Amino acid sequence: MTDKGKRYLFFALGLVSTGLGFVGAVLPIMPTVPFLIVAVWAFSRSSQRFHDWLYNHPTYGPTLRRWDKYRVVPPVAKVWTVVAMAGGLTLTTIFTTIPMWAVVGAAIGMGLVAAYILTRPSYPPPGAEV
Known part of the structure; x- marks a missing residue:
């Protein structure tokens, strides 16, 4: 290309x-x-x-x-992300017939994403310019 x-x-x-x-x-x-x-x-x-x-x-x-x-993720974004992923996984599990291995795979993937997001800083360093 x-x-x-x-x-x-x-x-x-x-x-x-x-x-x-x-x-x-x-x-x-x-x-x-x-x-x-x-x-x-x-x-x-x-x-x-x-x-x-x-x-x-x-x-x-x-x-x-x-x-x-x-690499800051604000606290409200962290909360919304985890709540949305948990809600999506819950609704998917309740209202679909997806195989359990797929639900477990999705849960593992979402857990890894949540861990990454939750370990990012919530605020810039003190005195940092944005």
Whole structure:
């Protein structure tokens, strides 16, 4: 694939991720920031203008910058993430006929994601600029 083709691919990924992130801002069951993190990453490889727009966005920019600089996950995001994963797993187990091995696999995967998220810092270091 040519460099131009890669740029188009990353740009398309950035647009789709931004759209999904904005949808997640209004739908309580869908995350926002993870999609925007992917979008900023994709735009950094395809469009400096779109990267700067999202990175400096008045609403989402501070959260993206805290993640980029300090790998911070705010406490409310940690709680919502764990609650959403536990709720999704519970509902899936109750209302579907998915095999138990799949439920256990999903639980292990969600547990690993939860452990990663919960071990990230909740706040930037004291005196850090965002």
